[in-house]
Amino acid sequence: MFFLKKKKKETFDDELKITRESFFSKIKNIIFLKKSIDIGVLDQIENLLLSADVGTKTTIKIINNLENTIKSNGYKYTKDLYNLLKKEINNFFIGVDKNDLEKTIKNYSKKPYVIMVVGVNGVGKTTTIGxxxxxxKKKGLSPIIGAADTFRAAAINQLEIWSNKAEVPLIKQHINADPASVSYDTLQSAKSKNKDVVLIDTAGRLQNRVSLMEELSKISRVMKKIIPESPHEIMLILDASTGQNAFEQVKKFISFVKISSIILTKIEGTAKGGVIIGIMDQFKIPIKYIGIGETIKDLKKFDEIEFINSLFQ
Ligand SMILES: Nc1nc2c(ncn2[C@@H]2O[C@H](COP(=O)(O)OP(=O)(O)O)[C@@H](O)[C@H]2O)c(=O)[nH]1
Ligand SMILES: [Mg+2]
Structure with a gap:
């Protein structure tokens, strides 16, 4: 399946294909099949937004806003709905931090910039760190990785494989080592080797929330002994294909750590790309990248204009 991959264009057209075809193309059909706006048309749009995992709250907001705009401006025709809906979705991105992470790291004078990567098991933390x-590294920065998911030996090995592929150093200890101690070592090494950016992998046993919370705050506390401003960024990884579950994960994590950014993985294989819209509306946490496959190159910078244009292509 990997041989015939065509060169990726700088849009999300390929990655969002499934989401677009199962949702936005249907919206086009509704709009082209009926000339005038009526309750039935709005109901159909509501159902499609729900089925794309935009989320109930956000969907209701979109439909209410559409109704109000239609009433107050006297829109009669379904052809207007397309742009109105596009504008509604665009509004959710207003006020969300748009800083480019690579630039932030480059411009950060007090090296290193420390990123702690969090998320539940299986969402793609380790892969995304790779x-x-x-x-x-490709952008000229020098990263270092810390294997602070010490819960399973396989997790450390997996991270080591990625660090070799990326040709980036890894700091690790033995299985069941204290994650805070691994993080401490990593920061120390990063400082002495003048690294630009640190990526810390963490365990994701959300079934044991209290101990996970304690573990994450202990890692942060210990890091501050070496670099008081660290972690500069806590990045939450979410699996787009889990749809509504992703919202629940954001809620849980923000209740105990300050999440500064999100990466949404596995977007290429799901029709649930609408979660992006719900996340922007409900949490206003920037999505910095999207994961679009299992190889090391399958990470793309997120750009909301490209995202919306690809959906409404
Ligand atoms: N299709 C696809 N698979 C991904 C993506 N990111 C991660 N995965 C896969 O998800 C699975 C779990 O990833 P892993 O990094 O071990 O998750 P972790 O438990 O959060 O560290 C692996 O099989 C990865 O190959 C992505 O963007 N697309
Ligand atoms: Mg992992």
Whole structure:
């Protein structure tokens, strides 16, 4: 499946294909099949937004806003709906931090910039760290990785494979080592080797929330002993294909750590790309990248204009 991959264009057209075809193309059909706006048309749009995992709250907001705009401006025709809906979705991105992470790291004078990567098991934390390390290195930055998910030996091995692929150093200890101690070592090494950016992998046992919370705050506390401003960024990884579950994960994590950014993985294989819209509306946390496959290059910078244009292509 990997041989015939065509060169990726700088849009999300390919990655959002499934989301677009199962949702936005249907919206086009509704709009082209009926000339005048009526309750039925809005109901159909509501159902499609729900089925794309935009989320109930956000969907209701969109439909209410559409109704109000239609009433107050006297819109009669379904052809107007397309642009109105596009504008509604665009509004959710207003006020969300748009800083480019690579630029932030480059411009940060007090090296290193420390990123702690969090998320539940299986969402793609370790893989994304490999991809980020590769990307940062390609952009002329020097990263270092810390294997602070010490819960399973396989997790450390998996991270080591990625660090080799990315040709980026890894700091690790043995299985069941204290994650805070691994993070401490990593920061120390990063400082002494003048690294630009640190990526810390963490365990994701959300079933044991209290101990996970304690573990994450202990890692942060210990890091501050070496670099008081660290972690500069806590990045939450979410699996787009889990749809509504992703919202629940954001809620849980923000209740105990300050999440500064999100990466949404596995977007290429899901029709649930609408979660992006719900996340922007409900949490206003910037999505910095999207994961679009299992290889080291399958990470793309998120750009909301490209995202919306690809959906409404
Ligand atoms: N299709 C696809 N698979 C991904 C993506 N990111 C991660 N994965 C896969 O998701 C699975 C779990 O990833 P892993 O990094 O181990 O998750 P972790 O438990 O959060 O560290 C692996 O099989 C990865 O190859 C992505 O963007 N697209
Ligand atoms: Mg992992």
């Amino acid at each position: 991809k980020l390390a590769f990307l940062f």
